Amino acid sequence: MEIPASEQELLNRAQDIAGLTLGEIALSAGIKIPKDLTKNKGWIGLLLEHVLGASAGSRPEPDFPHLGIELKSLPINEQAKPLETTFVSVAPLTGLVGVTWQTCYVKKKLAKVLWVPVITPKEVPISERIVGTPFLWSPSAEEEALLAQDWQELTDMIVLGEVENIHGKHGQVLQLRPKAANSKAKTQGFDRNGKPFMTLPRGFYLKINFTQALLHRYLRIN
Structure with missing residues (x-):
């Protein structure tokens, strides 16, 4: 799929697939549907990236770099409640001296997001899950203040x-938790004495209460 030339073109493409099943979208794109998402956790996001023309790949920049827009699929149930937290970015555990909210990767990733809700009840086959109404979002001053406060605390x-004492309860809207394919994946961190040690990689995630509030506001869901 060609890269969208404008924000409006990207939004139009996302609106065109709203109401379609993942099976219909995958079939038209010639992409095979996995039997389950256990070993293919990112498949829905990759499918959406493909059909919407994302170009960043694994590079550390928004999915649509020329537009400054990040793409986030949001699994929800039939009551429009998010089913899980939303991954934002890997959290660096070293080299943080001098990094501020204004210069951090989380702020860059969340500057403008195209949210694509996907109704994904676990009992429904992947091919029958339905794409919901997309919406573009940028943090309000209040939302950014909350994100910045949590990012700073973490x-x-x-x-x-x-880092080993950070748990899900930390942060109002943003949390830090392990982000690794398995428990053998390790990265370097520092303990309270400044000594290096190996620990699980961590990632920043948006909490469910935050994304649910976005759905309520943008899609007027009560």
Whole structure:
């Protein structure tokens, strides 16, 4: 699929697939549907990237670099409640001296997001799951203040060598938790004495309460 030339063209493409099943979209794109998502967790996102013309791939930039727009699929149930937290980016555990909210990767990733809800009840086959109404979002001043506050709290804990003590309860809207294919994947961190040690990679995730509030506001879901 060609790269969309404008924000409006991207939104039009996303609106064109709203109401279609993943099976219909995959068939038209010539993409094979996996039997389950256990070993293909990112398949829905990759399918949407393909049909919408995302070009960033695995590079550390928004999915549509020329538009500054990140693509996020959002699994929801029939009541439009998000089924899981939303991955934002890998969290660096070293080299954080001098990094601020204004210069961090999380802020860049969330500057403008195209959200594509996908109704994905677990009992429904992947091919029959339906794409919902997409919407473009940029953080309001209030939302950005919450994100910045959480990012600062979590980053301060990492810098102070407290990464092992960070749990899901930390952060109002943003959380830090392990992000690894398996428990053998390790990366370097520092303990409270400044000594290096090996730990699981971490990622920043948006909490469910945050994405649910976005759905309610943009799609007027009660």
